[in-house]
Amino acid sequence: MKLTGLQIFKLLPNKNCKECGFQTCLAFAMKLAAKQARLDACPYVSDEAREKLGAAAAPPIRLVIIGTGERAVSVGEELVMFRHEKAFFHKTALAAQVDDSMERGEMRARLKHACSFSVERAGERLALDLIAVKETSGAPERFAETIRAVRENCSLPLVLISKKAPCLSAGLEVAGASRPLLWGADSPNAHPVAGLAKKFSVPLVVESRGGVDELAALACRIEQSGAEDILLAPIGDGAAARLRDFTTVRRRALSRSFPGTGFPLIMSARGSGYEGAVAAAGGICKFASVIVIEEPALWEYLPLLTLRQNIYTDPQKPLQVDPGIYRIGEAAEDSPLLVTTNFSLTYFMVSTEIEASEIPSRLLVIDAEGQSVLTAWAAGKFNAEVIARAVATHGLDKSLPHKRIIIPGYVAMISGELEDKLPGWNVMVGPQESADIPAYMKDVW
Numbered sequence: 001m002k003l004t005g006l007q008i009f010k011l012l013p014n015k016n017c018k019e020c021g022f023q024t025c026l027a028f029a030m031k032l033a034a035k036q037a038r039l040d041a042c043p044y045v046s047d048e049a050r051e052k053l054g055a056a057a058a059p060p061i062r063l064v065i066i067g068t069g070e071r072a073v074s075v076g077e078e079l080v081m082f083r084h085e086k087a088f089f090h091k092t093a094l095a096a097q098v099d100d101s102m103e104r105g106e107m108r109a110r111l112k113h114a115c116s117f118s119v120e121r122a123g124e125r126l127a128l129d130l131i132a133v134k135e136t137s138g139a140p141e142r143f144a145e146t147i148r149a150v151r152e153n154c155s156l157p158l159v160l161i162s163k164k165a166p167c168l169s170a171g172l173e174v175a176g177a178s179r180p181l182l183w184g185a186d187s188p189n190a191h192p193v194a195g196l197a198k199k200f201s202v203p204l205v206v207e208s209r210g211g212v213d214e215l216a217a218l219a220c221r222i223e224q225s226g227a228e229d230i231l232l233a234p235i236g237d238g239a240a241a242r243l244r245d246f247t248t249v250r251r252r253a254l255s256r257s258f259p260g261t262g263f264p265l266i267m268s269a270r271g272s273g274y275e276g277a278v279a280a281a282g283g284i285c286k287f288a289s290v291i292v293i294e295e296p297a298l299w300e301y302l303p304l305l306t307l308r309q310n311i312y313t314d315p316q317k318p319l320q321v322d323p324g325i326y327r328i329g330e331a332a333e334d335s336p337l338l339v340t341t342n343f344s345l346t347y348f349m350v351s352t353e354i355e356a357s358e359i360p361s362r363l364l365v366i367d368a369e370g371q372s373v374l375t376a377w378a379a380g381k382f383n384a385e386v387i388a389r390a391v392a393t394h395g396l397d398k399s400l401p402h403k404r405i406i407i408p409g410y411v412a413m414i415s416g417e418l419e420d421k422l423p424g425w426n427v428m429v430g431p432q433e434s435a436d437i438p439a440y441m442k443d444v445w
Contacts, residue, residue: 003053005033011049012042019043036079036086060254062263064203064229066093066130066181066290067157073129075231075289076264081250084315091312092284094304095130095159096296097268100146101137107146108153113298115154119305122319122344126305128156130181132292133171135162140170147174159183159292165192176200181231181290183207183266187214190222197227205266207233212248216260223260231266231290239279242267243286250287264289273297277304284308319344320370325394326351329360333399336361336445338406338430338437339387341368341376349434357438359445364405366390373408384414388421397422406430406445 009029020041022028031037032053039045039053059077066073073093080086096114098107111131118127131154135143143162150158151174158180160171168184183205185193190206197204204227208215212234219230234245246265252258267288269280272295280300283291284307293300313319320342328351340350342365354361366386368376376382391397391405403425407415409432418427431440 003033005030008032008053011045011053013044013046013049015044017044060256060262061250062228062230063090064231064264064289066159066179066203068177068179071155071157072179073157073290078250078264078287079254081254083311087314087316088312090289092288092308093129093290094280094301094308095132095290095292096128097132097134097161097292097294098146098150099134099136100139100143102146104149107149110296111150111153114296114301115156117298117301119302121306121309122348123321124309124319126302126309128301128305130159130290130292131156132159132161132183135160135164135167135171138164138167140164140167143167144170144174147171151175151178157181159290161292163189165189165196168193168196172196172200172202176202179203181205183233183292185218185222187218190218191225194222194225194227197229198225203229203231205231205233206263207235209235212245212252212261215249216252216258218260219263220260230263232261232263233266233268239282243282246283246287266290266292268292268294270294276300280304281307284311318370321347321365323365323367323390325396326363326365327360328354328363329358331360331362334401335359336406336441337364337396337400337404338362339364339366339390340408341366341371341373341382343368343370343372343376346372346434350437353434353437354441357441359441361441364390364394364396373410377411377414382411384417384421387414387418391422397425404428408432 009026012025012029014025016024020028059079061076061078063077064075075090075093077089098110114128118125131150133147133150158175160168160180161183162168163184168182179202181203182197185204185206206219206222208218215232215234232249236242236245249261249265252261265288267283269276269291276293276295277300280291280293321344323342338361340346347365351363366382368381406428409430412429415427415429431437
């Protein structure tokens with residue numbers, strides 16, 4: 001049963017120690033009631049209170065961990081329907097699939113692409129999270145052999161897919177200690193597959209083609225049998241049915257009124273080429289915690305990971321870099337000085353283009369609370385006064401011999417005021433688009 005803030009407050013130690021990060025226990029209780037804080041943040045809560053508050057303080061969607069060690073993947077614990085309400089916490093885990101009937105050379109090539117793909121974007125390293133191994137041969141020995149080969153060639157956590165309990169059992173004998181995710185429990189085989197999940201202490205995917213109600217009932221039965229780490233896979237006909245079912249499950253889970261729905265969701269992105277990519281993109285946008293890409297292609301990874309990065313950032317906390325002076329190339333004291341905001345994407349685009357110009361430069365990054373140039377200017381966080389203050393703070397008014405600074409073209413209107421704030425300086429107006437920086441540096445600087 002959901003507790004109010006005052007009910008939670010009565011169970012707290014009322015020390016007002018501030019160690020939880022809030023000024024008072026009442027403020028902390030209100031945040032707990034709103035699912036905007038964790039009970040573990042209070043170091044003095046009693047065992048009795050922890051037991052009473054446990055269910056009320058627990059997120060409506062269960063946390064499930066796949067894998068072990070540094071590469072383990074956490075899914076679930078979401079609190080809202082839409083990211084602007086608060087934020088999404090655990091990003092969608094993307095898995096590339098291989099089949100146990102694949103030719104070994106083809107399988108190794110797919111594994112190499114999936115496991116080695118990595119790109120840095122806006123200060124974050126983007127990469128795949130899981131490898132799914134699907135049983136299509138019907139032979140437990142072949143399935144186990146394939147899992148062994150995958151583990152030898154890739155360190156990512158595994159998803160083991162089969163409807164045959166003997167095949168899953170053989171796979172778990174090989175990979176059970178690495179805590180793979182089992183995908184294979186439906187109404188006909190729920191008992192033996194759930195038994196395997198319980199025996200090896202691994203998470204389990206429960207699927208059903210009979211709609212959300214049937215799926216939730218099956219999940220309840222499996223949970224009661226002792227396999228508690230569950231992911232749900234509604235199997236509908238087409239994208240519209242998947243959108244409907246995923247939305248229904250998320251809404252019911254957050255309401256806490258429908259047993260069997262408070263678990264993360266998983267889907268398979270079926271189809272090759274654009275068909276599979278579109279399916280995966282839909283899952284990222286609409287509540288899928290894990291997506292298995294059945295026929296992955298190398299070109300799909302970057303757009304899907306970029307979409308995921310955009311969806312799973314906190315909309316109230318833009319990605320940002322630390323303000324300061326960044327040297328690009330072998331920049332010296334008399335190198336060009338450019339200025340921009342500390343929005344990560346802006347910084348990386350500008351710094352990349354400066355580097356492409358092959359002219360060593362310094363980039364003065366202003367603290368604009370992670371906002372882009374025009375947004376920060378409109379909010380009064382990137383103006384002549386702010387830039388002049390940063391110049392003085394870093395001692396550039398005394399150390400820069402040429403007294404020239406290049407401002408973004410989108411804020412050309414502040415150039416006159418900035419010259420008034422920086423007597424003796426030449427304020428140069430750079431291009432509006434970062435792509436034009438190399439030509440500007442060569443032709444104008």
